[in-house]
Amino acid sequence: xxxxxxxxxxxxxxxxxxxxxxxxxxxxxxxxxxxxxxxxxxxxxxxxxxxxxxxxxxxxxxxxxxxxxxxxxxxxxxxxxxxxxxxxxxxxxxxxxxxxxxxxxxxxxxxxxxxxxxxxxxxxxxxxxxxxxxxxxxxxxxxxxxxxxxxxxxxxxxxxxxxxxxxxxxxxxxxxxxxxxxxxxxxxxxxxxxxxxxxxxxxxxxxxxxxxxxxxxxxxxxxxxxxxxxxxxxxxxxxxxxxxxxxxxxxxxxxxxxxxxxxxxxxx
Amino acid sequence: xxxxxxxxxxxxxxxxxxxxxxxxxxxxxxxxxxxxxxxxxxxxxxxxxxxxxxxxxxxxxxxxxxxxxxxxxxxxxxxxxxxxxxxxxxxxxxxxxxxxxxxxxxxxxxxxxxxxxxxxxxxxxxxxxxxxxxxxxxxxxxxxxxxxxxxxxxxxxxxxxxxxxxxxxxxxxxxxxxxxxxxxxxxxxxxxxxxxxxxxxxxxxxxxxxxxxxxxxxxxxxxxxxxxxxxxxxxxxxxxxxxxxxxxxxxx
Numbered sequence: 001x002x003x004x005x006x007x008x009x010x011x012x013x014x015x016x017x018x019x020x021x022x023x024x025x026x027x028x029x030x031x032x033x034x035x036x037x038x039x040x041x042x043x044x045x046x047x048x049x050x051x052x053x054x055x056x057x058x059x060x061x062x063x064x065x066x067x068x069x070x071x072x073x074x075x076x077x078x079x080x081x082x083x084x085x086x087x088x089x090x091x092x093x094x095x096x097x098x099x100x101x102x103x104x105x106x107x108x109x110x111x112x113x114x115x116x117x118x119x120x121x122x123x124x125x126x127x128x129x130x131x132x133x134x135x136x137x138x139x140x141x142x143x144x145x146x147x148x149x150x151x152x153x154x155x156x157x158x159x160x161x162x163x164x165x166x167x168x169x170x171x172x173x174x175x176x177x178x179x180x181x182x183x184x185x186x187x188x189x190x191x192x193x194x195x196x197x198x199x200x201x202x203x204x205x206x207x208x209x210x211x212x213x214x215x216x217x218x219x220x221x222x223x224x225x226x227x228x229x230x231x232x233x234x235x236x237x238x239x240x241x242x243x244x245x246x247x248x249x250x251x252x253x254x255x256x257x258x259x260x261x262x263x264x265x266x267x268x
Numbered sequence: 269x270x271x272x273x274x275x276x277x278x279x280x281x282x283x284x285x286x287x288x289x290x291x292x293x294x295x296x297x298x299x300x301x302x303x304x305x306x307x308x309x310x311x312x313x314x315x316x317x318x319x320x321x322x323x324x325x326x327x328x329x330x331x332x333x334x335x336x337x338x339x340x341x342x343x344x345x346x347x348x349x350x351x352x353x354x355x356x357x358x359x360x361x362x363x364x365x366x367x368x369x370x371x372x373x374x375x376x377x378x379x380x381x382x383x384x385x386x387x388x389x390x391x392x393x394x395x396x397x398x399x400x401x402x403x404x405x406x407x408x409x410x411x412x413x414x415x416x417x418x419x420x421x422x423x424x425x426x427x428x429x430x431x432x433x434x435x436x437x438x439x440x441x442x443x444x445x446x447x448x449x450x451x452x453x454x455x456x457x458x459x460x461x462x463x464x465x466x467x468x469x470x471x472x473x474x475x476x477x478x479x480x481x482x483x484x485x486x487x488x489x490x491x492x493x494x495x496x497x498x499x500x501x502x503x504x505x506x507x508x509x510x511x512x513x514x515x516x517x518x519x520x
Binding site: 073075092093094095098099101104105107108109110111118119121148149150168 | 415421433
């Protein structure tokens with residue numbers, strides 16, 4: 001296994017709970033060929049994600065964590081290895097699991113309502129309108145129903161994309177550095193919003209980030225990835241209940257453990 | 269914008285007209301008719317019913333040639349851009365046809381369709397079809413992958429992906445392409461009318477010269493061409509202000 005146990009960061013005893021595996025990646029490898037050169041991006045990665053779990057894939061920029069997310073979501077076929085979700089092989093994207101592409105993914109030609117309703121084409125008009133209204137409220141975009149994305153701030157566009165994803169009631173969300181383009185204040189607010197929505201809607205979430213603080217604040221487990229070709233360096237269980245006190249000794253211990261694991265001295 | 273700022277370009281035109289009038293009255297060597305004579309030519313054309321008739325004739329040809337080209341070239345270009353292999357196969361052919369001026373087709377279009385409207389419409393069609401095809405190809409190729417991926421993620425069929433993602437994503441660029449191409453079509457109709465037909469604003473210009481060097485009519489025809497071109501462009505430009513399309517025209 002590429003997963004190593006660490007004695008620096010001990011996951012500690014977790015509450016006994018029945019865990020059902022939602023997603024299973026087995027021996028995932030990815031090799032890109034360009035101009036006759038082969039670049040290995042993912043190297044034999046195996047990971048089990050439990051139902052309802054919030055997982056962060058953490059690693060340096062360009063390490064291949066986005067590639068891994070794309071492979072798990074079915075947008076990229078791995079060179080070798082398999083991904084199964086609910087024991088079903090992933091062969092392509094599926095509306096049961098929605099990928100959130102930063103704010104860039106909202107359709108600029110549709111209003112807020114149009115974007116949220118985009119995936120709801122199979123529903124009756126009444127049901128569609130009911131869901132649109134519900135998710136507009138959930139992400140706090142009331143009053144902007146008829147606005148176009150261009151007229152919204154970065155944080156609002158981000159919430160819109162999350163709402164569009166949630167509206168089709170997926171059981172999984174893949175988020176690819178969703179808050180990367182936001183300013184630090186908006187980013188903090190968005191993390192709180194995402195946790196609130198996650199607790200309310202009980203989705204399985206896989207969240208890619210290069211921000212250690214973000215990973216420790218949000219997730220149940222942090223999957224620390226090495227530089228390319230990406231391997232799983234360590235999996236850290238964050239055993240702090242929400243809402244998390246980000247100045248508590250346990251939080252700092254876990255965070256600093258990851259800093260060390262990545263090889264960063266925690267000093268600027 | 270204040271009224272004064274809006275009036276400024278018109279004031280400038282008025283000054284130029286005045287300068288033109290004064291210059292010609294001081295140097296009457298027939299290099300150009302003066303503005304008052306040109307105005308008289310407009311009145312004459314209008315009274316003989318030719319002004320309206322020629323404008324309609326030119327617009328008729330442009331409309332048909334341009335619309336036919338849009339209906340053929342845009343779907344073709346979108347399809348070519350969508351399937352990369354088609355583009356690779358067709359690109360050399362397109363690049364060879366591209367530098368051929370539409371006017372070089374005049375002899376062949378007369379050979380095929382005789383002197384008349386159809387030859388002129390065919391020329392407009394040729395002049396419009398190639399730029400529109402290229403615009404559509406480029407528009408499809410520049411759709412951010414994220415939109416297509418998002419569309420696929422929500423379980424859209426291939427047909428609804430085209431209708432709900434591809435088509436709205438290319439509209440802003442297509443409108444720019446249509447606007448530029450309409451400008452080209454308007455240039456070409458005038459040239460085509462000088463040779464292939466005996467009505468329209470292009471015909472007015474050659475006819476006025478041939479039938480007794482009526483340069484006042486020539487200049488009146490030129491001004492009319494300019495004004496109508498301006499109106500066509502403004503009409504196309506107004507499409508860019510549609511709220512759901514505005515995203516395609518600003519950086520933010």
